[in-house]
Amino acid sequence: MYIYQLYKDLTLKLSREMHVKLDKTFAEAIPSGMYEYIGELIQTSIVNRQGGKSMLAALKTVAILKTKTINSLHLAQLYQTLCEKLGEKPNWDLYNQTHTLLIYDPKEMTLRFPHDTWIDVLKGKSSTLQPTLNLIDNVIPDTEKLRLAKISGEETWSRKYADITYLKERGALTQRDLMQALLLAETLKMNFQNIRLFGLEEIENYKI
Template sequence: MLSTLSGIEQLVSYYYTPSLREEVPSPWGLPSHLDDALIVSNRLASIVEKACSLLQNGENIILVGEPGTGKTTLLYAIWRRLWDEGFNIALLREGAPIGRHHEERGFYLFFDDLPEAPELADMISRVGAKGIVATARVTEWSRLKPRTRGSFVALDVPRMSEDEVRSVLVNHLVRLSIPYSEEAIEEVVFRAEGLPVYAWTVVRDLQVKKRSLTLEAAKNMPRAMLDYVEQVIASTLLQDGRALPGAYCCLASLYCLSAMRGRRAHADHLHEIHRFASSLMREEVGDRPDPGLFASMRTYLVRDPELMAYKLPHDSWADILEGKGSGPVSVYIDDIRNILTEEERRNILESSFMRAWDRALSDYERDPSGNADRALSLAYLGLINFKAQLIGLKEIVEEFRDRKLSLVLRNLMRSL
């Protein structure tokens, strides 16, 4: 009986099936309207077809490409194809020990950015799990163990053609009712250099600022993706090339966020990260936090409703925050990186998480039902990052044992 219960627990904890297809884009950092804007050209359709065929032949698939080529969007296109055809598909969850129960039940599992979870990648190869589709940047994929890489069939995701980028850009603009000129479209397509993420970043920036896509605006956009992301950050945090009050605090907070697994943090944790980082920036450079400025910067982050988390919009944001930019923001990021050693950044993340946990636990004790999901999601993101012992978590997991995250947390707590 105990072994049967253990098997059932493992089954339902290492993967989960969203009830609606529309729930999938948000955890992967994709726009919620993607179904209406998704373009699958003949060339991309052939990759989807090949991936589905390999999956049904018992292979694992890794979609590999340089940053911004649309790997995650292609992952969703494969998901949508299998969903529409009635296959059993689910999301692979980090933190729980993976098994092969999903194969017995005919499930295919999906995971975005596999190198961000190296333990999971290694476990897939060790147990011989099949039927998994994931994504990876070229450089990060090459750093994983040869045995891990050998467990997957790699499919290259190249840059898009100009026609494909044009279709992506126009579809997003139309879906979000953002006015544009044909001349501006051509200018953006030229500057995108085959990267669909450039097109989406342009659209997202226009959406946040409530602006139209004009030819003048398009001509002022940098051509390289990193330069454009840096311009987006600069337009919010700088004025005439100088940091606005609170800018150091915002950048230090984002710099800490970039070190988290999946570059995401629970909303409560992010709030505390900003408090801790702001305290340090006040001491080191005399900056003071501006809640309004931080809120403006946060509008660019992607919200994951299931985990109540915020994540960086794209890997290119992390690249900028890790010092790979060359524009006006890079000067301030260099300052922050000189102030915050890796150890100090880790200390901020851990200390702010424990503060967030104390607050969440206090709120839970006042209103258990109203705060259980909040506490469980905070604990999950904390444990996959810090492996911390959390006072009160065991009692919450037992009280709400029927929640999906409770099963994962039970496995995580056993591994501590």
């Protein structure tokens, strides 16, 4: 999509000036075009939909996490938490669509941004998104976002731990179930140094 945006900019310049040269000045202007392109993409695909402000807040939270990645289960819980905070109803169709916009690693069960430019945009580089981001930041400052991310991470873990112990008691626990729990714990520990993951040592000793 970045090449397409560059193509559009070059085509527009050619139509106006009858010639085009990819010089230093033009090259330096490209990043701002990328910021606006991504800002408009997020605005139309996410923010303008029901529950969109909360999803934008969730993405901003991921952008300020230590690893800039999040477990997919954690993102769902974080989104629900932020919906409660911002007075929106969760839109799970929007969650699924956002999932497809991000890069999903099935081995790690993590989501990350397609490009670092997304992180810059979520930190205010796009004039399109900046008003909504400012509104969100006034209600939920970055320090509060990180606190809510940690709390929602602990809640996500508690639910996963309950699922694992339930399956274990009934002899239905699979290696895949166990691996999903351990991957969740690993990602949470990378993002939050002092996060409380009750029962992790117990699960680590499970034999399948």
